[in-house]
Amino acid sequence: MALEINLKDKVVLITGVTSGIGAKIAMVFAKAGANVAGCGIEKSESKEAVGFLETVNNFEQEVLYVQSDVTVKEELENLVQQTVDKFGRLDILVSNAGANVFEGAETCSEEDWIRNHELNLASHWRLAKLAKPYLEKKNGTIIIMTSNHAYSSIPGCFPYNVTKTALTGLVRSLAIEWGPLVRTVGIAPGFIDTPGNQKWFDSFPDPEAERQRTIDLHPVKKIGTSEEIGAWCVFLASEYASFASGTTYLLDGGRSALMQDE
Numbered sequence: 001m002a003l004e005i006n007l008k009d010k011v012v013l014i015t016g017v018t019s020g021i022g023a024k025i026a027m028v029f030a031k032a033g034a035n036v037a038g039c040g041i042e043k044s045e046s047k048e049a050v051g052f053l054e055t056v057n058n059f060e061q062e063v064l065y066v067q068s069d070v071t072v073k074e075e076l077e078n079l080v081q082q083t084v085d086k087f088g089r090l091d092i093l094v095s096n097a098g099a100n101v102f103e104g105a106e107t108c109s110e111e112d113w114i115r116n117h118e119l120n121l122a123s124h125w126r127l128a129k130l131a132k133p134y135l136e137k138k139n140g141t142i143i144i145m146t147s148n149h150a151y152s153s154i155p156g157c158f159p160y161n162v163t164k165t166a167l168t169g170l171v172r173s174l175a176i177e178w179g180p181l182v183r184t185v186g187i188a189p190g191f192i193d194t195p196g197n198q199k200w201f202d203s204f205p206d207p208e209a210e211r212q213r214t215i216d217l218h219p220v221k222k223i224g225t226s227e228e229i230g231a232w233c234v235f236l237a238s239e240y241a242s243f244a245s246g247t248t249y250l251l252d253g254g255r256s257a258l259m260q261d262e
C-alpha cells in the first residue's frame, strides 16, 4: 500500500490562514482529512477569510474562522475556546502568524522592538500555553513557524531575526518540558513564493529578472512554495514523525549551505 497520511477526525488550529504560507498549510491539512480552525487579522467577511473557509470546505472538512489579533491575550483565549467549543478537541497547533519587522539594529525604535517581540515571539508562547491542556489529551503536536533568519541574516532584518532565533529556543523548551504528551517542532522556511515576496520582486524595475536572480542563489534552482511548507507541517503532525521533537527544520533549498561570496 502507498504511504498515506490520514488526519481524519483530527483538529488543527492554524494562525495566519488568510494569506501566504498559512493559507496553504490550511489547504494541505484539509486535503489530509483534518478539520481546520484558523485565524487572521482580517474580518470574517473579508475575501481572504471567505477564501480560507471555501478552501477547507472544498475538501469537505469542517472549518472555523475567528478574527483574532495574536498579540492580544484575550483574543487568543477566545480563539482556543471557540475552537474547542466547535470541535470538542484539539490535536495540532500550527503557530504561523507573523510579519516582517525589518529595521536596522541602530535605527530600530523601542516601539518596533516591542511590537516585533509581541507578534513574532510572545504570541507563540502564549498561544502554546492556552492550547497545551487540549493537546495533552490527544498526544498533540505544536509546530512553530520561525525563519531561515534564525540561522543567518542580512543587514536591515533586525529585530525580526532576533525573535525568529528565539523561537528555536521556545521549540526546545516546550519539547523538553511538555513531552512526552506534546511534541514541539519548528519550521524555518527560506525564500517562499508568497504574495509578500512577489511584492518584493515587483519593487524592482524588472521583477522577472529579480525573481530569476533569487532563484539562482539556491542550489535547488527554485524558491519554495507554501504548499511544500504545508506538506512538511502535515508530515510533522503525523504518526510518521513521532520521533521528531525539539528541533527546528530549516527548509531553504540549500541556500545557507552555499558560500555566497564565491
Ligand SMILES: NC(=O)c1ccc[n+]([C@@H]2O[C@H](COP(=O)([O-])OP(=O)(O)OC[C@H]3O[C@@H](n4cnc5c(N)ncnc54)[C@H](O)[C@@H]3O)[C@@H](O)[C@H]2O)c1
Pocket: 015, 016, 017, 018, 019, 020, 021, 022, 039, 040, 041, 042, 068, 069, 070, 071, 096, 097, 098, 099, 100, 119, 145, 146, 147, 148, 188, 189, 190, 191, 192, 193, 194, 195, 196, 197
Ligand atoms: N514568506 C516567506 O518567505 C517566509 C520565510 C520565512 C518565514 N516566514 C514566516 O511564515 C509566516 C507566514 O508568512 P507569510 O509570508 O505567509 O505572511 P503573509 O503576510 O502572507 O500572511 C501573514 C498571516 O498572518 C496573519 N497575521 C499577521 N499579523 C497578525 C496578527 N497580529 N494577529 C493575527 N494574525 C496576524 C495575517 O492575517 C496573515 O494571515 C510568518 O511567521 C513569517 O515570518 C515567511
